[in-house]
Amino acid sequence: MSTDGALSRSRLLPSLLGILLLLMGLAMLAGGIKLSMLGGSLYYLLAGIGIALTGLLLIAARRAALGLYALVLFASTVWALWEAGLDWWQLVPRLALWFALGVVMLLPWFRRPLLINGPAPMGTGALSVAVVLAGATAVASQFTHPGETLGELGRDTADMTSTAPQMPEGDWQAYGRSEFGDRYSPLKQITPANVGKLQEAWRIQTGDLPTADDPVELTNENTPLKANGMLYACTAHSKVLALDPDTGKELWRFDPQIKSPVGFKGFAHMTCRGVSYYDEAAYAKSENAASAVISEAGKAVAQACPRRLYLPTADARLIALNADTGKVCEGFGKNGVVDLTQGIGPFTPGGYYATSPAAITRDLVIMGGHVTDNESTNEPSGVIRAFDVHDGHLVWNWDSNNPDATEPLPEGEHYSRNSANMWSLASVDEKLGMVYLPLGNQTPDQWGADRTPGAEKFSAGLVALDLATGKVRWNYQFTHHDLWDMDVGSQPTLLDMKTADGIKPAVIQPTKQGSLYVLDRRDGTPIIPIKEIPVPQGAVKGDHTAPTQARSDLNLLAPELTEKAMWGASPFDQMLCRIQFKELRYEGQYTPPSEQGSLIYPGNVGVFNWGGVSVDPVRQMLFTSPNYMAFVSKMVPRAEVAAGSKRESETAGVQPNTGAPYAVIMHPFMSPFGVPCQAPAWGYVAGIDLTTSKVVWKRKNGTSRDSSPLPIGLPLGVPSMGGSMVTAGGVGFLSGTLDQYLRAYDVNTGKELWKSRLPAGGQATPMTYTGKDGKQYVLLVVGGHGSLGTKMGDYVIAYKLSE
Template sequence: MNETTGPFAKARLFSTLVGIALALIGLAMLVGGIKLITLGGSFYYALAGAGVLLTGLLLILANKAALWLFALVLLASTIWSIYEVGLDWWQLVPRLALWFVVGIVLLLPWVRRPIARKAGANSIGTAPLAGAVVIAGAVAVASQFTNPHTIEGHLERASAGTLNAAPAMPDGDWQSYGRTAFGDKYSPLTQITPDNVKQLEVAWTYRTGDIPGPNDPQETTAENTPLKVNGMLYVCTPHSQVIALDPDTGKEIWRFDPKLSTQNADSFKGWAHMTCRGVSYHDDAAYAQTEAQASPAETAAAPASASNSCPRRLFLPTADTRLIALNADTGEMCQDFGNGGSIDLTTGIGSFTPGGYYSTSPPSVTRDLVIIGGHVTDNASIDEPSGVIRAYDVHDGHLVWNWDSGNPDATEPLPEGQIYTRNSPNMWSVMSVDEKLGLIYLPMGNQTPDQFGGHRTPESERYSAGVTALDINTGKVRWDYQFTHHDLWDMDVGGQPTLMDIKTADGIKPGLIASTKQGSLYVLDRTNGQPIVPIKETPVPQGAVEGDHTSPTQPMSELNMMPPVLTEADMWGVTPLDQMLCRITFKAHRYEGIYTPPSLQGSIVYPGNFGVFDWGGIAVDPIRQIMFATPSYMAFTSKLVPREEVEGGPARKSETEGVQPNKGAPYGVIMGALLSPMGLPCQSPPWGYVAAIDMTTNKVIWKHKNGTVRDSAPVPLPLPMGVPALGGPIMTASGLAFLSGTLDQYLRAYDVRNGEQLWEGRLPAGGQTTPMTYTGKDGRQYVLVYAGGHGSLGTRQGDYVVAFALPKQ
């Protein structure tokens, strides 16, 4: 047979092509490995690259030494991998998977035959390579029986003997963003249980019709948690529409469209956000029923003529800076509120670019007041609108008080024609209220820009990145506690403060739990702001850029889910090549652990801008005295750019991606997630978990990785790697927790005793929101999710409201 056209020739061609591929891979690794060494990184990639390059060249020459050399490379890689990461499967993948496959390929007859022919022997000594392949395979198999990131545990108790102190409401209602003004996200419903939750099915689906348009900002999001009250469901959409639905069928009852003033223009482009997290509800009758038992803080003189035109009303913050009062029965504007049903929130704010100021979160409502903050665009300039908090009369809309953190003592209404302090720290998230104590709790952001603080005032330094408690009636500061000093990392307190009475060794304490981006869970006495769980001032990295400074210490709670400090070995990839590139990126940046200052070199921010906990917050079961948390871990990078270089950088896509201009500051900043060239996280998985904490001991009961890469990977495989969640959990009295915020499109149910995932329901779009649960008129318990996706996270966008329930009996 002609050796230039027969099977031998094909085998020779195959062997040569494999050799060329290995030579190219080895050359790339050798060059990159040398670069990594110059940065102080691992020698492995240069050495392995040299071995793979030489293997490829020997294979092209059909030299049997190729097999022996690669056996050495594979065996050494296996030993090195175990040394670096142990039996951690996903960490072993980029280190061994490619070499394991190459080892098998080199054992194929198509590779061995040309080598044997040239050697003139029947045997070419494949035993070393076969042995190396078996060893690498055995390590991979062994890693399937380890779970180094899991904490196993079980909570036996059904009650800690503590009563729920949250404001009362019908068990089947969900009347506030966090169900109650305490932000606990806890429902007393028990119809759906750990035993029957597997039977959950879609009961109905409704489409709002509000989907992202071509002129919308990238971060157009459906972060809404609907309310169930007054016999209806109330949904708000990204474009500030409110829809009332029948809770049993999802049938639309009424719809209100505020007809945003920018609706027909291109001015949505360049906005940071387009979202509505929720509306708020007020019922005169509910307060009248409890007035006799009210505390002095609640029984302050009521308005002389409380309106009856809207005895039940919804408060809607719109994207064009209005606060609108709607009749909750009909959807019509309450004409006696403000100017024909709305208040212009631009009053006293001063100039801003479209989208640069408005409220993305629902206001807080008390007996007499509706209290609202506002989102201010991060990192645009040093001259942005004030972060003022304003309290309006719940009936006629007149301004009762204002608290401007830039002028904190002057809470009397701002005189006409004046403006609030420019660029003072804002409060963009959801407040919590304890009307019995007469306090409202503000989760504070910081003074923009985030990564440069050289222009900050003493007032902004005091009130940023912490919780401030105000007197409901006057707006005066009663106490404050800061969680990040001189914040240069965008460590806004994103989650709604959670209020619960906590059983401690010293008795029951009125607690406030603040979940934070840095991973600390700060537990304070909500009456006075004193720590219930110790908080320690801890030394942190130093060395800010010229014109700025860093705090020598940062307050860290003993109760925390902060991640370990990243190391070069934590860098990840699908192959050794992209893992090597991630290692180069890691070593090229400044990183000394949490609170590494921003730098001209470029710094790694970990935890990153979405934090360990963001606006989704946590849920608590005040009866069992446990917390359900969804910690996420994604590193970001930030690089300060001198003012003269800002204009030439990559375009700004959002507040966390691209060049942030920081107009007026000496530096702009380039920000983004720490990703590989393939678009995958550079840090190793898991990136997201679910966990439970015993609030009586402050110990983690259990912690499990959570979610799959089905909807975020190039190939839609449901690999259970643990993915981040943006959106909060809820808990029920039956011992269940529900979460929909993961990057894959599922609503999941968990047994709160041990963290076991009991059920998952597929969603038609991303569920980056917090679900809720309620009882319908038919007596069935429903679990509901607004599935609309998230533009900045790349999840599938839509306009779906989906309700799940047990099958009808």
């Protein structure tokens, strides 16, 4: 009796595991049958049979279970190697669970009940070999670097100098440091040798935190300025703070008291990426000193506010502030304010305002504006306007639907509805007399049958306008008849570039689709070849697709997705991701949106977004952080839109597209367990030698620490939302990753040199400056990003080298 009881208890564990394996096997078998019917891998069907039979044998306490499971594990290892090679993160969901169960089955107390009727040397030995083989595969994969390029730039100079507008070396006077948008500082105190000694110098909290009335996509994307002996930062609610550079002490604060007739909850997002700075004295001393005629009101502004900040607010105003005191410059516009809604026409609250700082020239403040994506076909104009830098009067306007009519719009008239907009930042070359506009597209993003001729020519491209008149000097369109939300979100970067044909004035335009277009900024001709490639055809009924799309020879495109590239946290959600992949329409990049549902890769967030790139003009190298995340777009005929459906953000949920025959459902391509369906890495840092147009290094960047249930920093390579900067000292900085760190990199190799843990998400672009103490500081706004789900905060943090 006691012997039978002991035997019964000893068989309990194999029986329980048998039941688990049986259920797992049946689940895999069901999914495997569906996947095979879609033309996918037969592995899941066959493995499901093997695992279910192993479960049945364990329940029956048969020693044959060991041999059968050995066969399943061995076959799984061979299959995983065939599909993924020695890629650790691809092997984990394929093998980790089966390896762990194999180890359990080899434990003596587990095997003993199966060997009552005699030993099973063949089964035990086979399972041991299979476990060792799977484990050895995992160990071997630790020494590989799939997807990475490990190289060196190999120089500190290319015998070039920066031709960006001059300013004190220790200043950072524009969003991209200068109106060239290069995000390059000539400071050299911080080097790869000493960056490990960086420590926090000070931190403040602005007090501007999310409220219950705010939209989901409240973002803290601000890059502060260092000018006039102060730091200038703006918050998501459009407040401006002037800080002491050495201590962070608040010197003054301006609150524009933003208002909305219905509150801010319905806004698509709320963002202030920065303010713009103007110094009368700097232009008086420059080679551009021959000024335009200044009105009496403008002269009064110049005298009362010789150093000014221009603040775009979330309720569509442009306010001029005295940079010394924070007081409004009354002579600018009407009592210091230009109403940006003039001529725009009606829009829903939050449907129009400027999220990015203005471009500044000797005479002009040049503004674009955010227009809510995918709300309707009757949205505000995307007009770009140039206001007088002194008194705020409108000098010219450029509307892509009416591109030749740049004379100021008469009072009482309206710009064209729904024209392509510029929500990002422009760049300026005052010597050439041009402003470079990265344009969005005509909303809605996925329906283009009703696009205007202006949209078809200018949207999703780069437009160079004459500074004096606003007339088009040249344009280059990067996405024809854009149906994928490939608006150009990055600021153009200007530099003089060393080429085989001599030094050329270049503009580099990063794009969501992964191409880095390099054009001669004088006339828009390609410096690096651009090819028109055939793309998939077949838009939804009533629409059409362009036969080709532009692709630069310089690009950071990832390989096209395949079923093998599907991922997950386990074999089960990986299988479900494979089923999703097979059910969606996907024919490579530029697969048109469809009623079936299309896989869009790169997705709406893009390879490059508003963070852009940074360029070292002396080394002639480019530093950036490409992302790789797929999205799903499904077109829904208007009559089939479910009652009560709603949009979650501009890139998730049901986008209404009122006025179009289709709404669209958009979301990231995720597994049922909430992890991406495509295999990592999803984010990198990369360095490009601009003299050869070659990627010299590319490394996975960021960990899963703040985006997984357990705070474990697995080095997957995660997406980043935010820009980089580079310094003459040979160090690059980036903070936009989903994990909460500011990181420093060796620009020569891409090696991570230092990181600092942040109290919230760092989805902003860092900057650097010299304090009154003569020390080089690195500064970052740390406030999180609502739609990315990073931790929110209200911090500004500065670092410097320890003594």
